[in-house]
Amino acid sequence: METLHAVHEVRERIAAWRRQGLIVGFVPTMGNLHQGHLSLVQLAGERADRVIVSIFVNPMQFGPQEDFDRYPRTLERDCQALAQGGAQLVFAPDAAEIYPAGMNQGAVVDVPSLAGVLEGQLRPGHFPGVATVVTKLFNIVTPDLAVFGRKDYQQLLLVQRLVRDLCLPIEIIPGSTVREPDGLALSSRNQYLSAGERRRASALHDTLVAARRRIIGGERQWLEIEASALGELRSAGFDPDYFTIRSARNLQPPEPGDAELVLLVAARLGRTRLIDNVSVELE
Numbered sequence: 397m398e399t400l401h402a403v404h405e406v407r408e409r410i411a412a413w414r415r416q417g418l419i420v421g422f423v424p425t426m427g428n429l430h431q432g433h434l435s436l437v438q439l440a441g442e443r444a445d446r447v448i449v450s451i452f453v454n455p456m457q458f459g460p461q462e463d464f465d466r467y468p469r470t471l472e473r474d475c476q477a478l479a480q481g482g483a484q485l486v487f488a489p490d491a492a493e494i495y496p497a498g499m500n501q502g503a504v505v506d507v508p509s510l511a512g513v514l515e516g517q518l519r520p521g522h523f524p525g526v527a528t529v530v531t532k533l534f535n536i537v538t539p540d541l542a543v544f545g546r547k548d549y550q551q552l553l554l555v556q557r558l559v560r561d562l563c564l565p566i567e568i569i570p571g572s573t574v575r576e577p578d579g580l581a582l583s584s585r586n587q588y589l590s591a592g593e594r595r596r597a598s599a600l601h602d603t604l605v606a607a608r609r610r611i612i613g614g615e616r617q618w619l620e621i622e623a624s625a626l627g628e629l630r631s632a633g634f635d636p637d638y639f640t641i642r643s644a645r646n647l648q649p650p651e652p653g654d655a656e657l658v659l660l661v662a663a664r665l666g667r668t669r670l671i672d673n674v675s676v677e678l679e
Contacts (some may be wrong), residue, residue, distance in 0.1 A: 397479040399486040403536050405409060406487050410538060412447070418445035422539035423483075424530060427451040428468040432574040432582035434481045436543040439571050441482040441540055447484040449478055450533055455491055457525030468584060487537070494532055505531045507561070508588070510554045513647055514660060515671070518637055521636050526551060527558055534564060541567040547581050549658055549673045573672075575601070581672045588668040597665055599632035603639070604659050604674045611657070611676050618650060629663050638661040644675060654678070 400406050413420055421444025423436045440447045453472055458464035475486055495502055504524050510516070511523035535541070544552045556672050573584045578596075579601035589597055602623045610621055618641045625639040642648060644656040657676040662669065 397475070397483055397486065399475055399488055401488055401493065403468060403489070403493055405450070406536055408487070409485060412576070414445050418564055419537045419541070420444055421447045422450070422533070422537045422542040423447065424450045424452075424533050424542070424544075426453045426467065426584070427474050427488075428470050428584040429474045429477050430574075430582045430584065432545060432547065432571075434477060435574050436545055436571040437478065437483055439569060440541065440543045443569065444539075446484045447482060447528075448487060448539070449483045450487045450489075450537070452487075452489055452494060452529070452533075454494075454525060454529045456495070456528060457522050459519055459521065461599070462519075463585075463588075468587065484649040487533075492650045494529065502528075504528050505558070507554050507557050510550065510557055510647060513550075515550050515662065516638065516639060518662070523551075523554055527554060529535055530555055530558065531562070534559075534566060535639060539566055540570055542574045543569045543571050543573045545573060547583070547672065553647065579605070580671075583670065585668055585670065588666075590666060593633075593665045593668065596633050597670065599629065600634065600661060600663060600665075600670055600672050601674075603632075604672060607639075607641070607659055608674050608676050611659075611678075625661070628663070634663040636661065637669075638662055 404663045410420060421440030423440050425433050437447055437449060451471060452469050457463055471488055478486055505527040506524045507527050516523045544555055546552060552570055559566050559568055578598035580597050585631055607621050607625050620637050622641060626636050629636045641657055641659055643650050643654045644658040655678050658673050660673040662671045
């Protein structure tokens with residue numbers, strides 16, 4: 397496995413793969429990898445001949461009061477895990493390589509229909525930062541397919557819309573959420589939790605599962621289900637930003653005839669902000 401840091405080096409390597417007729421898979425990450433990331437790499441490897449993983453903590457998607465400075469950087473350990481996990485190339489650029497004109501001077505990509513709700517409403521500028529860096533990485537790597545995890549469901553939906561709207565010839569493959577035995581979704585930010593907080597953290601998934609069970613059981617009073625879930629989270633020690641039931645196709649409130657829903661939650665436990673979601677298919 398190789399680790400490259402410059403755009404022109406990555407393009408040269410991928411051009412050589414193209415000349416061999418190889419299918420290129422791509423997994424963009426911010427590093428500090430865990431088994432959830434590695435499952436995405438494995439999924440890409442099942443569909444592609446070569447897998448490239450980017451490791452870049454993107455400053456453009458962090459707000460001024462967020463955890464950009466303390467976000468864990470573990471490049472050496474990540475590369476060791478990726479070498480064992482089936483990747484052939486790691487692209488680990490610095491910010492100047494991705495934003496040569498600076499973040500405030502370059503072009504910005506936006507998907508307004510998805511960037512202004514839920515996470516986007518709470519974190520202004522976050523999704524334009526995501527959409528911009530993903531577009532840049534797609535243009536550098538030119539993959540045949542890219543894998544994004546379902547845990548960041550709004551991000552997944554935004555990337556799917558981005559690819560469709562910009563007519564990019566890339567297949568977006570969703571990867572299943574990997575969880576701890578108690579249901580907590582794997583996340584690089586889980587390590588911020590204290591021991592006591594970690595014991596309580598599984599309540600986030602428990603609340604999602606309980607709400608899904610009510611919907612499968614026939615309940616359709618969305619606001620009442622949401623309010624009940626928010627109360628359960630507060631009782632468990634969380635400070636929730638939202639618990640919401642939305643259409644899985646566009647993240648709008650459910651309408652009659654919507655057969656696929658997604659339940660999404662974001663909540664703080666101490667200093668740590670966690671997100672999760674589960675899907676529901678209606679009969």
